[in-house]
Structures are given as structure tokens and as C-alpha cells.
Amino acid sequence: MQKWGDTARSPARMEGRLYIGEDYKKEFHPQDYLKTYYAFDLGNVAEYEILKFNLKNLFETFSPGGVGGDILIDIGTGPTIYQLLSACEAFREIIVSDYSEQNLREVEKWLKKEPGAYDWSPVVQSVCELEGDRSRWQEKEARLRRTVTRFLKCDVNQPHPLGPAQVPPADCVLTTLALECACSDVHAYRAAIRNLVGLLKPGGHLVTAVALRLKEYMVDTKKFFGLHLEKEMVEKALQEAGCQVLRCQYAPFSYSEAHCINDGICFVVARKGPGA
Numbered sequence: 058m059q060k061w062g063d064t065a066r067s068p069a070r071m072e073g074r075l076y077i078g079e080d081y082k083k084e085f086h087p088q089d090y091l092k093t094y095y096a097f098d099l100g101n102v103a104e105y106e107i108l109k110f111n112l113k114n115l116f117e118t119f120s121p122g123g124v125g126g127d128i129l130i131d132i133g134t135g136p137t138i139y140q141l142l143s144a145c146e147a148f149r150e151i152i153v154s155d156y157s158e159q160n161l162r163e164v165e166k167w168l169k170k171e172p173g174a175y176d177w178s179p180v181v182q183s184v185c186e187l188e189g190d191r192s193r194w195q196e197k198e199a200r201l202r203r204t205v206t207r208f209l210k211c212d213v214n215q216p217h218p219l220g221p222a223q224v225p226p227a228d229c230v231l232t233t234l235a236l237e238c239a240c241s242d243v244h245a246y247r248a249a250i251r252n253l254v255g256l257l258k259p260g261g262h263l264v265t266a267v268a269l270r271l272k273e274y275m276v277d278t279k280k281f282f283g284l285h286l287e288k289e290m291v292e293k294a295l296q297e298a299g300c301q302v303l304r305c306q307y308a309p310f311s312y313s314e315a316h317c318i319n320d321g322i323c324f325v326v327a328r329k330g331p332g333a
Contacts, residue, residue, distance in 0.1 A: 073278075073280055074280065076279055076280065076281045077281070077282035078241070078282075081156060081157060081239075081281070082156065082157055082159075084279055084281075085157060085159070085281065087135070087136035087160050087162075087163040088136075088163070088175075089277035089279075091163075091175050093275065093276055094312075094316065095139075095175075095180075103310065103312050103316075106310050107268075107308075107312065108139065110308050111139070111140070111233060111266050112142075112143075112180070112184055114306055114324040115142070115144065115264075116184065116187045118264055118304075119143040119144045119146060119147040120143070120147075123147070124147065124264065124326065125147035125148060125228070126227075126229060127149045127150060128149070128151075128224075128226075128227045128229075129147075129148040129151045129227060129230075129231055130151075130152045130219075130224065130227045130230050131152065131154065131231045131232070132154055132213060132218060132232040132235060133155060133156070133211070133233070133234075133239060134155045134161070134164055135157075135234075135235065136159075136160045136163035136164060136175070138164060138167055138168075138201065139177065139180045139184075141153075141205070141231075142180070142181060142184040144229075144231060145200050145204040145205075146200070148204065149204070150204065151204045151205045151206065152207045152209060152224065152227075153205055153209070154209040154211035154219060155210070156211060156239065158210070164208070165208060168201075168202050169202075178194060178198075181194045182194040185197050213232075213236060213249040213253065214239065214252075216252055217252070218252050218253060218256065224256070226256065226257060226258035227258065227261055228257075228258065228261050228262070229257075229261060230257055230261070230263050230264070231264045231265070232253065232263075232265045232266075233265065234266055236249050236250070236265070237283055237286055238271075238282070238283055238284070240284050241282075241284070242284065243284070243286070246286065246290075246294060247294045247297060247298070250295060250298045251297075251298045254295075254299060254300060257333075259330070259333070260328060260331070261328070261329050262303075262329070263295065263300060263327045263328075264324075264326050264327075265325050265327075266322065266323070266325075267286055267291050267325070268283070268312070268321075269286055269291075269319060269320060269322060269323060270285055270287065270319055271283030271286065271319040272318040272319065273317070274316065274317035274319075275317065283317070283318070283319065288307055288321070291305075292305055295327040298333060299329060300328060300329050300333065302327045303326045304324075304326040305324070305326075306323065306324045306325075307321060307323045308324075
């Protein structure tokens with residue numbers, strides 16, 4: 058995968074209106090987000106390091122003998138597929154979900170190989186390299202396309218995040234860099250974690266990556282709200298929801314200041330207890 062060089066953007070772009078809540082459906086544009094955080098030819102070193110951290114942890118989590126099963130539900134998929142590349146080897150079926158229909162449409166374009174779909178091949182090759190064979194990246198893409206079976210709307214702030222959709226209890230719920238953008242305060246975050254744990258079967262796993270001490274993030278020229286969370290707050294929310302935290306990996310990585318204001322990132326694997 059190409060490493061990214063420095064793309065300086067004026068910090069002044071952090072000024073102006075802050076979008077939050079319902080604004081997301083109308084103001085968040087998937088292609089602008091992808092170009093800001095996943096443009097592999099622009100040289101965003103900070104973004105690249107965070108992506109590498111998440112890919113490595115996802116690979117370790119879903120490797121043989123790790124987390125696996127029949128159904129994985131990805132909550133807050135956004136317009137990205139990188140988080141599913143290791144998981145598609147460990148689950149029979151993956152259900153993707155998002156608050157925004159535009160994001161789901163962006164993922165669908167890639168899955169169906171439609172014109173204008175984002176090129177994820179550098180990331181796919183990188184994951185295959187972690188797995189030991191970079192040359193099988195096309196096979197990996199085909200496997201993921203077969204494994205994703207449903208596209209659902211979700212709202213983590215609702216007691217039933219997937220609404221009226223009939224979904225069996227999942228073996229795993231995955232949510233990466235999503236809840237801290239969707240929850241307005243810590244109370245809402247704790248409630249959202251409980252809502253997601255409710256989607257799991259007893260003994261199922263909740264896997265999450267969180268941008269810590271987040272304040273706001275840019276998508277092109279638009280500024281979106283981010284919730285300040287500490288690593289301990291993430292762990293506590295999972296424990297209060299009836300989960301045992303099996304692993305919490307912290308890294309002192311932050312996004313480029315012109316793109317996002319945060320400090321650190323953590324990757325957590327937790328297991329739902331029998332009484333949750």
C-alpha cells in the first residue's frame with residue numbers, strides 16, 4: 058500500500074457551522090469522506106497509521122481460532138468496506154447497516170462493481186499481505202461480495218437499532234469509528250452500547266474501534282460533531298451493558314489536525330455475558 062505524505066490544509070477550515078444529528082443524512086457526502094480519509098495517493102500519514110492499526114487488530118480478531126460464527130452485523134458501516142475484509146473469512150453472512158442511505162448506496166456500488174465505485178484494492182492487498190498471500194486480493198474481494206447479504210438502515214440511538222428488520226441474534230456486532238460520531242453525549246453512548254449488545258446472542262462478541270477524545274471532524278469543507286470519549290469510558294460502557302472486555306488495544310494515533318480533532322484510538326473486543 059502506498060504511504061501518504063503530508064497534505065497540509067488550513068486549520069481555519071475547522072471554523073464554521075457544526076453539523077450534528079439529522080444533519081448527517083443531508084450534509085455528509087460519502088465520496089468527500091473517502092477522499093479525505095482514504096485517499097491513498099494524497100499522503101495522509103496520520104490517517105494511514107490509524108487505518109493500519111485497525112486492519113491489524115481486525116486481522117488478529119477474526120483470524121482462525123478467534124471471533125467467528127454465522128452472522129456478523131456491521132453497525133455504522135459508512136461508505137467503507139475495509140473493516141469487513143478480515144471478517145468475511147470468519148462469518149457465513151455479513152449484514153451491513155448505516156444511518157445514511159447514501160453510505161449504503163456507496164458500499165453497494167463497490168459490492169456490485171458499478172461504475173464510480175471507490176477503489177479499495179490497495180487496502181484489500183494490504184489485508185491479504187497480513188494473511189500471508191498478497192496475490193489473493195481478487196479472491197478476497199469476491200469472498201466479501203458473496204458474504205454481504207443485506208443492507209439495512211440503522212439508528213444506534215433507538216432501542217432497536219435495526220428498526221423493524223427481522224434479524225436473528227448475531228454472533229458478532231462490529232462498529233468502527235461510528236458511535237462517537239452518532240451519539241450526542243456519554244449517556245447516549247452508553248445507551249447505544251446497550252442497544253448493540255441487545256443484537257447479540259449470549260456469548261457473542263462486540264468489536265469496536267473508537268477515536269478517543271474526539272471533538273469534530275471535517276468532510277471536505279463541512280464540520281461534523283464528535284463525542285469526547287476516554288478509553289476507560291468505552292470499557293465501562295461495555296461492562297455496564299453486561300460484557301466482559303477481553304482485549305483493549307490503545308494507540309496514541311491522531312488524525313491530521315486539519316481533518317479531525319482527536320487524541321488516540323482504541324480497539325476493543327468484548328463478549329456478551331449470559332445475563333446481558
